[in-house]
Amino acid sequence: MNFKYILVATMAAGLSSCTTNYAYEPIIPNPPNMEMTQARCQMMASSVDQGYFAYGSTSYVAGAAIGNALGNAIREDQFMRQCMTMSGWRRVPGPGQGKVTKAHSATPKWTPPKPRPAALGGKFPSAPK
Numbered sequence: 001m002n003f004k005y006i007l008v009a010t011m012a013a014g015l016s017s018c019t020t021n022y023a024y025e026p027i028i029p030n031p032p033n034m035e036m037t038q039a040r041c042q043m044m045a046s047s048v049d050q051g052y053f054a055y056g057s058t059s060y061v062a063g064a065a066i067g068n069a070l071g072n073a074i075r076e077d078q079f080m081r082q083c084m085t086m087s088g089w090r091r092v093p094g095p096g097q098g099k100v101t102k103a104h105s106a107t108p109k110w111t112p113p114k115p116r117p118a119a120l121g122g123k124f125p126s127a128p129k
Contacts, residue, residue, distance in 0.1 A: 023094030024084060031088030041083035048075040
Protein backbone atom coordinates (compact mmCIF):
# COMPACT_ATOMS: atom_id res chain seq x y z
CA MET A 1 0.00 0.00 0.00
CA ASN A 2 2.86 2.40 0.76
CA PHE A 3 4.31 1.65 -2.67
CA LYS A 4 1.26 3.28 -4.32
CA TYR A 5 1.73 6.46 -2.32
CA ILE A 6 5.41 6.61 -3.20
CA LEU A 7 4.61 6.03 -6.86
CA VAL A 8 1.97 8.76 -6.91
CA ALA A 9 4.28 11.21 -5.12
CA THR A 10 7.12 10.42 -7.52
CA MET A 11 4.90 10.90 -10.57
CA ALA A 12 3.56 14.19 -9.24
CA ALA A 13 7.06 15.46 -8.52
CA GLY A 14 8.26 14.34 -11.94
CA LEU A 15 5.39 16.02 -13.73
CA SER A 16 5.80 19.26 -11.84
CA SER A 17 9.46 19.50 -12.76
CA CYS A 18 8.99 19.11 -16.52
CA THR A 19 10.89 21.69 -18.48
CA THR A 20 9.99 22.96 -21.89
CA ASN A 21 12.34 23.30 -24.80
CA TYR A 22 11.06 26.24 -26.80
CA ALA A 23 11.73 29.92 -27.33
CA TYR A 24 9.76 32.88 -28.64
CA GLU A 25 10.37 35.01 -31.70
CA PRO A 26 8.58 38.24 -32.62
CA ILE A 27 5.95 38.08 -35.35
CA ILE A 28 5.13 41.81 -35.47
CA PRO A 29 7.58 44.71 -35.98
CA ASN A 30 7.62 46.06 -32.41
CA PRO A 31 6.12 43.53 -29.99
CA PRO A 32 5.69 44.40 -26.31
CA ASN A 33 8.38 43.39 -23.83
CA MET A 34 8.51 39.60 -23.80
CA GLU A 35 9.10 39.13 -20.06
CA MET A 36 6.15 41.34 -19.16
CA THR A 37 3.94 39.68 -21.75
CA GLN A 38 4.94 36.23 -20.55
CA ALA A 39 4.26 37.19 -16.90
CA ARG A 40 0.82 38.57 -17.81
CA CYS A 41 -0.05 35.43 -19.78
CA GLN A 42 1.13 33.18 -16.94
CA MET A 43 -1.03 35.07 -14.44
CA MET A 44 -4.08 34.60 -16.66
CA ALA A 45 -3.28 30.97 -17.53
CA SER A 46 -4.52 29.68 -14.17
CA SER A 47 -8.02 30.86 -15.09
CA VAL A 48 -8.40 27.87 -17.44
CA ASP A 49 -7.83 25.31 -14.66
CA GLN A 50 -10.74 23.06 -13.80
CA GLY A 51 -11.45 21.48 -10.46
CA TYR A 52 -12.51 17.91 -9.86
CA PHE A 53 -14.46 15.82 -7.42
CA ALA A 54 -13.60 12.18 -6.88
CA TYR A 55 -15.10 9.72 -4.45
CA GLY A 56 -13.94 6.16 -4.09
CA SER A 57 -10.83 4.22 -3.30
CA THR A 58 -7.54 5.95 -2.61
CA SER A 59 -6.07 4.86 -5.93
CA TYR A 60 -9.12 6.13 -7.84
CA VAL A 61 -8.94 9.54 -6.14
CA ALA A 62 -5.17 9.72 -6.78
CA GLY A 63 -5.71 8.81 -10.43
CA ALA A 64 -8.40 11.47 -10.77
CA ALA A 65 -6.06 14.05 -9.23
CA ILE A 66 -3.24 13.15 -11.63
CA GLY A 67 -5.59 13.17 -14.61
CA ASN A 68 -6.97 16.56 -13.61
CA ALA A 69 -3.46 17.95 -13.13
CA LEU A 70 -2.42 16.74 -16.60
CA GLY A 71 -5.54 18.22 -18.19
CA ASN A 72 -4.95 21.54 -16.45
CA ALA A 73 -1.31 21.60 -17.59
CA ILE A 74 -2.38 21.02 -21.20
CA ARG A 75 -5.03 23.76 -21.00
CA GLU A 76 -2.54 26.20 -19.46
CA ASP A 77 0.04 25.45 -22.17
CA GLN A 78 -2.51 26.05 -24.93
CA PHE A 79 -3.58 29.29 -23.25
CA MET A 80 0.04 30.47 -22.97
CA ARG A 81 0.70 29.75 -26.62
CA GLN A 82 -2.40 31.63 -27.77
CA CYS A 83 -1.85 34.54 -25.36
CA MET A 84 1.76 35.02 -26.47
CA THR A 85 0.73 34.80 -30.13
CA MET A 86 -1.94 37.45 -29.66
CA SER A 87 0.71 39.65 -28.02
CA GLY A 88 3.09 39.35 -30.98
CA TRP A 89 5.31 36.40 -30.03
CA ARG A 90 5.48 32.98 -31.69
CA ARG A 91 6.67 29.81 -29.96
CA VAL A 92 9.49 28.09 -31.80
CA PRO A 93 11.67 25.11 -30.91
CA GLY A 94 14.81 26.36 -29.26
CA PRO A 95 17.55 25.67 -26.76
CA GLY A 96 16.21 27.87 -23.96
CA GLN A 97 12.90 29.11 -22.70
CA GLY A 98 12.09 32.78 -23.14
CA LYS A 99 14.93 33.77 -25.46
CA VAL A 100 14.53 35.24 -28.90
CA THR A 101 16.30 32.95 -31.32
CA LYS A 102 15.83 34.72 -34.64
CA ALA A 103 15.76 38.33 -35.72
CA HIS A 104 12.40 39.49 -36.98
CA SER A 105 12.19 39.74 -40.73
CA ALA A 106 9.75 41.98 -42.56
CA THR A 107 9.51 39.50 -45.42
CA PRO A 108 6.87 36.80 -45.19
CA LYS A 109 7.94 33.22 -44.52
CA TRP A 110 5.99 32.04 -47.56
CA THR A 111 5.51 33.41 -51.04
CA PRO A 112 2.10 33.41 -52.66
CA PRO A 113 1.79 31.39 -55.85
CA LYS A 114 2.42 33.29 -59.05
CA PRO A 115 -0.63 33.82 -61.22
CA ARG A 116 -0.54 31.60 -64.27
CA PRO A 117 -1.10 33.18 -67.66
CA ALA A 118 -4.04 31.98 -69.68
CA ALA A 119 -2.10 29.52 -71.85
CA LEU A 120 -5.07 28.41 -73.89
CA GLY A 121 -6.56 31.83 -74.54
CA GLY A 122 -10.08 30.75 -73.59
CA LYS A 123 -10.08 27.72 -75.91
CA PHE A 124 -10.46 24.30 -74.38
CA PRO A 125 -8.87 21.15 -75.78
CA SER A 126 -11.11 18.62 -77.38
CA ALA A 127 -12.67 15.93 -75.21
CA PRO A 128 -10.83 12.62 -75.01
CA LYS A 129 -12.22 9.78 -77.13
